[in-house]
Amino acid sequence: xxxxxxxxxxxxxxxxxxxxxxxxxxxxxxxxxxxxxxxxxxxxxxxxxxxxxxxxxxxxxxxxxxxxxxxxxxxxxxxxxxxxxxxxxxxxxxxxxxxxxxxxxxxxxxxxxxxxxxxxxxxxxxxxxxxxxxxxxxxxxxxxxxxxxxxxxxxxxxxxxxxxxxxxxxxxxxxxxxxxxxxxxxxxxxxx
Amino acid sequence: xxxxxxxxxxxxxxxxxxxxxxxxxxxxxxxxxxxxxxxxxxxxxxxxxxxxxxxxxxxxxxxxxxxxxxxxxxxxxxxxxxxxxxxxxxxxxxxxxxxxxxxxxxxxxxxxxxxxxxxxxxxxxxxxxxxxxxxxxxxxxxxxxxxxxxxxxxxxxxxxxxxxxxxxxxxxxxxxxxxxxxxxxxxxxxxxxxxxxxxxxxxxxxxxxxxxxxxxxxxxxxxxxxxxxxxxxxxxxxxxxxxxxxxxxxxxxxxxxxxxxxxxxxxxxxxxxxxxxxxxxxxxxxxxxxxxxxxxxxxxxxxxxxxxxxxxxxxxxxxxxxxxxxxxxxxxxxxxxxxxxxxxxxxxxxxxxxxxxxxxxxxxxxxxxxxxxxxxxxxxxxxxxxxxxxxxxxxxxxxxxxxxxxxxx
Numbered sequence: 321x322x323x324x325x326x327x328x329x330x331x332x333x334x335x336x337x338x339x340x341x342x343x344x345x346x347x348x349x350x351x352x353x354x355x356x357x358x359x360x361x362x363x364x365x366x367x368x369x370x371x372x373x374x375x376x377x378x379x380x381x382x383x384x385x386x387x388x389x390x391x392x393x394x395x396x397x398x399x400x401x402x403x404x405x406x407x408x409x410x411x412x413x414x415x416x417x418x419x420x421x422x423x424x425x426x427x428x429x430x431x432x433x434x435x436x437x438x439x440x441x442x443x444x445x446x447x448x449x450x451x452x453x454x455x456x457x458x459x460x461x462x463x464x465x466x467x468x469x470x471x472x473x474x475x476x477x478x479x480x481x482x483x484x485x486x487x488x489x490x491x492x493x494x495x496x497x498x499x500x501x502x503x504x505x506x507x508x509x510x511x512x
Numbered sequence: 513x514x515x516x517x518x519x520x521x522x523x524x525x526x527x528x529x530x531x532x533x534x535x536x537x538x539x540x541x542x543x544x545x546x547x548x549x550x551x552x553x554x555x556x557x558x559x560x561x562x563x564x565x566x567x568x569x570x571x572x573x574x575x576x577x578x579x580x581x582x583x584x585x586x587x588x589x590x591x592x593x594x595x596x597x598x599x600x601x602x603x604x605x606x607x608x609x610x611x612x613x614x615x616x617x618x619x620x621x622x623x624x625x626x627x628x629x630x631x632x633x634x635x636x637x638x639x640x641x642x643x644x645x646x647x648x649x650x651x652x653x654x655x656x657x658x659x660x661x662x663x664x665x666x667x668x669x670x671x672x673x674x675x676x677x678x679x680x681x682x683x684x685x686x687x688x689x690x691x692x693x694x695x696x697x698x699x700x701x702x703x704x705x706x707x708x709x710x711x712x713x714x715x716x717x718x719x720x721x722x723x724x725x726x727x728x729x730x731x732x733x734x735x736x737x738x739x740x741x742x743x744x745x746x747x748x749x750x751x752x753x754x755x756x757x758x759x760x761x762x763x764x765x766x767x768x769x770x771x772x773x774x775x776x777x778x779x780x781x782x783x784x785x786x787x788x789x790x791x792x793x794x795x796x797x798x799x800x801x802x803x804x805x806x807x808x809x810x811x812x813x814x815x816x817x818x819x820x821x822x823x824x825x826x827x828x829x830x831x832x833x834x835x836x837x838x839x840x841x842x843x844x845x846x847x848x849x850x851x852x853x854x855x856x857x858x859x860x861x862x863x864x865x866x867x868x869x870x871x872x873x874x875x876x877x878x879x880x881x882x883x884x885x886x887x888x889x890x891x892x893x894x895x896x897x898x899x900x901x902x903x904x905x906x907x908x909x910x911x912x913x914x915x916x917x918x919x920x921x
Contacts, residue, residue, distance in 0.1 A: 380806055
């Protein structure tokens, strides 16, 4: 079983992102379960959402305490919450940020990548400039980073699960997929 | 996967012949789709978290013409129940849904629906009652309606919610009593997972149209809701009890018929998981069951004979199957996500009472866990089982994982 924990703020689309993820994973023949940790929901408040992936039906019905991977929709959460709590060694952390992965000083046992999902969302008219809806962009980057699922499945899931701006969301997914730097040389170039 | 096509490898989980499509959807919407498939004629409900998305979806389905039902907007849950009592009286298959305080507000009319022998089906999303406000999972809302004459069913997965709602209509209309289908707040209601939507013509075969023997019809006037004097009332109560007892035979029979047509089975009155040779038996309901399966497997892998008894039905209480299944075990742990203040967990109390007349009674412990939506993790359940194994005498009430000093474990 693979467990993914997503941290975001109310309004960024974390809950829908996990729904799209579950939908897309099922299209690829996997069982998926996703759900939000509902607190006092309001715009800007920290939120968490969880996704489990397995080859068979998933019986476990608890929050995710020891995730395999993390998706961080707002980098400022790293300053206020211990987002890596419970993350397994070797876990991948994808952060929505314009900064380089190294600037977050996360432990070496984790693999970190960043993607400027805000700019991609804004360029595609998703949300407002102050609160872009970054969920579909981040999923494109997640697809490339982890290889857990393909963008074609995400595209189909967006068509199924997103009520409006389907095409703009699909474009955001593809753009983020293209833009995510996974090549070590390219990452080094960026740092220097 | 395109709609209607099941990805290679998943056929054993989703029968392509009986499945229209697999939707990756939340528990609330699984209930809404079931209501559509049941060809319900009247829906009336008042929104309350976490039930709201059931009726939001249904109002969309009504507005788009996807289903042919009247959606009656009301100003309270009390009125919602009054509406479906009225519509069922005319012979129209009806539906409502609620949670927590909303269910409590319906209480008076729950008695009326049962006493008037109206086969209303309601989905209740199990949510804690205030004060203080809490929107999360807790069974105290439905269990407080124990004596209203409603059949009470508890689902473990979104698929079971859908299948249970369809079976609930069959049951309700055969015994002429209302049925409440319960699902845990958030752990089902807001959890997205694959749900097979059965083909409509198969559902129609399983659940034909409803045409009651007596209904309000201006072309065939009758008197309803009359006074029952002391020489009549008691027999009417006896009849309700007999119909409830009849449900004990019907629930497994209906589940088998559903399986024959739709090819899916979640158990009858209970589901027994590795109970045959179990020395230690865990008794659960709702979503705690799913997590318990994993823990039971882990104990089995260590060679410890733990079994799991999932309670699908609370009313009528399945005394006989509980005696057969639980009576085989040496020790029993009941986990309750509810509490009857001044007594114990409610399922525990029912189990204990059911086992009293056995010649050899097993030791039975009651554990209260996960109130107000607190997570019941594999570690919580492991603690329960270890505590049970070490127990020398039965304890009615053991609080799990309290955050302040107490006698909890």
